[in-house]
Amino acid sequence: MNAFIGGEATGSLPEGLYESLHTESLERRLEQAPEYQANFEKVDPEEAAEILARHIADMVRITLSSAKPEDRLAVANRMLQAIQAGDSIKDGPQQLLSLHAPEKLRGRNLRRPTTALSDSALLTNGKDDPNLAAELRAEMASANTVDLLCAFIRWNGLRLLESALEELKERGARIRVITTTYMGATERRAVDELVRRYGAEVRINYETQSTRLHAKAWLFRRNTGFNTAYVGSSNLSRSALVDGLEWNVRLSSVATPALLNKFQVTFDSYWEQRAFVPYNPDTDWERLDAALERNGGTTAMQPMGETGLEVQPHLHQAEMLEELEAARAVQGHHRNLIVAATGTGKTVLAALDYKRLCDDAGHQLRLLFVAHRKEILEQSLRTYRAVMQSGSFGELYVGEHKPTRWNHVFASVQSLASKGIEQIEPDHFDVVVIDEFHHADAPTYRKIIDHLRPQELLGLTATPERGDGVNVADEFFGGRTASELRLWDALDADLLVPFHYFGLADDVDLSQVEWKRGNYDVEALSILYTGNHARAAKVIKELRDKVLSTREMRAIGFCVSVQHARYMSEVFNRAGITSVAVSGDTNSDDRAAALARLRSKEISCIFAVDLFNEGLDVPEVDTILLLRPTQSSTIFLQQLGRGLRRAEDKAVLTVLDFIGQQRREFRFDPKFRALTGTSRAGLVKQIEDEFPLLPSGCQVILDRVAQQTVLDNIKTQLRFNRKQLVADVRSHAEVLLEDYLRESGRDLTEVYRKTGDSWTSLIREAGLIETGMPSVLREDRSIFEEQLVLKKMTALLHVDDPERAEVYTSLVSPDAPSYENLGERQKILARMLFFTLWPEGGGFEKYDHGFEQLRAYPYACSEISQLMKLGLQAARHMPKGLGQGLNHVPLYSHGTYGPNEVLAALGRKSLERDADRKFILTGGVAWCAPEQTDALFVTIKKDQKRHSITTNYRDYAVSTDLFHWESQNATSPKSPVGRRYLDRKGHGSRIILLTRERAENDFGVTMPFICLGQVDYVQHSGEKPIAIHWKLHRPMPTDIYSDSAAVAR
Secondary structure, X not given: OOOOOOOOOOOOOOOOXXXXXXXXXXXXXXXXXXXXXXXXXXXXXXXXXXXXXXXXXXXXXXXXXXXXXXXXXXXXXXXXXXXXXXXXXXXXXXXXXXXXXXXXXXXXXXXXXXXXXXXXXXXXXXXXXXXXXXXXXXXXOOOXXXXXXXXXXXXXXXXXXXXXXXHHHHHOOEEEEEEEOHHHOOOHHHHHHHHHOOOOEXXXXXXXXXXXXXXXXXXXXXXXXXXXXXXXXXXXXXXXXHHOOOOEEEEEOOOOHHHHHHHHHHHHHHHHOOOOEEOOHHHHHHHHHHHHHHHOOOOOOOOOOOOOOOOOOOHHHHHHHHHHXXXXXXOOOOEEEEEOOOOOOHHHHHHXXXXXXXXXXXXXXXXXXXXXXXXXXXXXXXXHHHHHOOOOOOEEEEOXXXXXXXXXXXXXXXXXXXXOHHHOOOOOOXXXXXXXXXXXOOHHHXXXXXXXXXOEXXXXXOOOXXXXXXXXXXXXXXXXXXXXXXXHHHHHOOOOOOEEEEEEEEEEEOOOOOEEOOEEOHHHHHHHHOOOHHHHHHHHHHHHHHOOOOOOOOEEEXXXXXXHHHHHHHHHHHOOOOEEEEEOOOOHHHHHHHHHHHHOOOOOEEEEEXXXXXXXXXXXXXXXXXXXXXXXXXXXXXXXXXXXXXXOOOOOEEEEEEEEEOOOOOOOHHHHHHHHOOOHHHHHHHXXXXXXXXXXXXXXXXXXXXXXXXXXXXXXXXXXXXXXXXXXXXXXXXXXXXXXXXXXXXOHHHHOOOOOOOHHHHHHHOOOOOOOOOOOOOOOOOHHHHHHHHOOHHHHOOOOOHHHHHHHHHHOOOOOOOHHHOOHHHHHHHHHXXXXXXXXXXXXXXXXXXXXXXXXXXXXXXXXXXXXHXXXXXXXXXXXXXXOOOOOOOOEEOOEEOHHHHHHHOOXXXXXXHHHHOOOOOOOEEEEHHHOEEEXXXXXXXXXXXXXXXXXXXXXXXXOOEEEEEOOOOOOOOOHHHHHHHOHHHHOOEEEEEEEOOOEOOOOOEOOEEEXXXXXXXXXXXXXOOEEEEEEOOOOOHHHHHHHEOOOO
């Protein structure tokens, strides 16, 4: 059946999924199927043009096909006249096939691919298919740019394209190649030839541990716009191009424009990524040979040392460094904790952080790095030497090694204890880094921490919870973690093995189990699980179903109690699956022996109780059994982390989570948010769609009963309505918002669930403060006026720079100065707050009139002050001035703003001019004449409901300092606005770029924009709209790049 439904089609419709426009003909056919329920959804405005055009194209095709051949041209022209296209088709009809200067043809016919430039196709190297190598040569004959992306390049494939590549070089066409050292399969001779003989630009991914680039694709760009591409299974080898059983899809900018555009966007983004390093055969051949040899498995990995190459942070490390910088500079914290899984580069991050501190100070700072094992200290010293690019950096203080200079010391905790830490001056070291910080409460660690007074203390750990259950973040850092590597980011960065998570219903009803202090009663759970033969049998059955061999697996099962662990071990042993039980009470020798037996496969499983850190540190673990309910995302991630470390011959971690019927208080969402990296509201769609957006290689599969259990639970949490929230606020009896958030475990999005919500309204409804208006108000003021102000509180949730927070707080204090007595920057900030609260001026003639009224509402002023403090506590970016003529404006790159704040800061909104007072941002662009600045406001994801290939590649980050942006549809390069964009310097104007991932959060609250700062024009193409590449003056934050990039991290 054709997917198009329209025209005069008749008959009933079959049951199933559709994406058909609601038309009169569809309505008639639906009437013939009253037994079915039709589900409609309004077309997103951003998608409407594409969807309507697709429908009209189908209608046109049907109409022309049914017309007589001699009438088709007239019918087509009548259609064009009806839409006033003004472009009638000439007699024939004919197609223009080429356009060239006669002297360039030199008497030869231009070669064309067998498949028309406008068509798509599937090539399988079948006998009736054009040969892929021949098609590639034909494509090259007319291409102006050739881009190749493939995992490996071999000589016998390259030589098949020799003549076409030579012709490309003669014509001056650009050739770009991205490849890898994957499996050592690339041949250096082929790469050298591409560069030297054919003038190609080659970039190589040298990653030797793993690679995520397995794509094989060609892109042929033509100045005419008739671009083509091939995506499939063929690398650049003879077998792939000629006689292998390879499948390749041919794309076209005419037949598949959205797919080809995504290809172009993705390739350009890869090209700008640091992971793909430019290759020069004269200087880089040794590095390529070494990487190919290592990946071919013929040599061992070389240790990190002084390489002469600058160590660059991975994206996840760059993001964590930014958060650490914000913790110090914005929040004023100089004792900070970093949490990241083992094997994700914590030591490299600490070394890069130290180098940045030295660069900022202008000299090398005194460093103490503390760890508990010699091997860790030796590897850490090598890492710091590589980062500092100095083979003589640092001294060891462990075993027989003793420092002489005491400037940069890598010391074991035992050596420091034996020396007597008191002999070191407390402020001798500027920077102290303590690895494995979860040991910090041991007496030797505690003495070091209590004695030393460095400028910066940095703790590193994979597991902040100690064996006794105490969190070191609470004990030493006021409950704060400066930065924590999210599971999603670690998997996306290919730092851990992917997981296959199976959620399985275990038929156990926990709804009547006693609930104590936010969790199930452990003793009651233990009684329910221990001796439950049906549940134990299900665990064994599912394990045998999901694991290739229970004899070969290395598994850890997390149990609720010692009795439960021993019971499960007995059941497994009776079933022929060798296992033991360990707990925090197991002595260290017995625990070490159990781990050694698991590692050697003498046993297949360890059942554990309350052991999450290195007490169960076996990288080879490939199976996790979750045999107790866990709602804490922290504990869940620690359990999962026992199996996510890389090990030889370990491709994936298998996780079996046994899920019972839960009490209403139990929450699944923290665990699944940690697992998927999505929001609470987004979880429902993820679960219903069976988790389509996980990192590469990961899978989450819930059986039917488990899926319904989890969905019902999460939907119940989402239905937590205002009445319930008020009751929850009343039960906690906290008047200060910060106290309530801490005690309840909720976050700001749960308090400010929709635009217009306020904390003051909640505590008033909860009866925690008096209702009505303060007596100091004049008779003409009402509670309605206060409510108008309170409805703007959601517009202040984002304030994240100290200057703005300080001035906003001062403006709502009882002793605030008048507007006229403020300094110039303070006046601008006052206008920013004013138009946030009253976007159209609020009917005030003067700013002081508005602020006087505001200060008459003490609870509203208190709420603003509280939000300023919370905003700074949540800050994750380092703000810096805009520079180049805009330093006097109190906007910061990497600060977060509402549109009215930006417009007020740039003089586009003011009370002095009525037009400016009522100016409202439309279309995402605003010309701010007072500062001669264009402000561009960009929402990256236009369609929030689904992944859209037609709208999600209009505005995107190419790299951290390059951004692709499309103008408004009516803008051409010759229009006044277009000329100002393309010739900023000639017009003496400036452009600042602001972005947000989406327009609203999951609860419908309008999202603010992050200011990326000033940008410069790089290049453009097209018109109405114009596609422009902007160069950022300052690279965007890594998390913003991740949200706005067109490609995966």
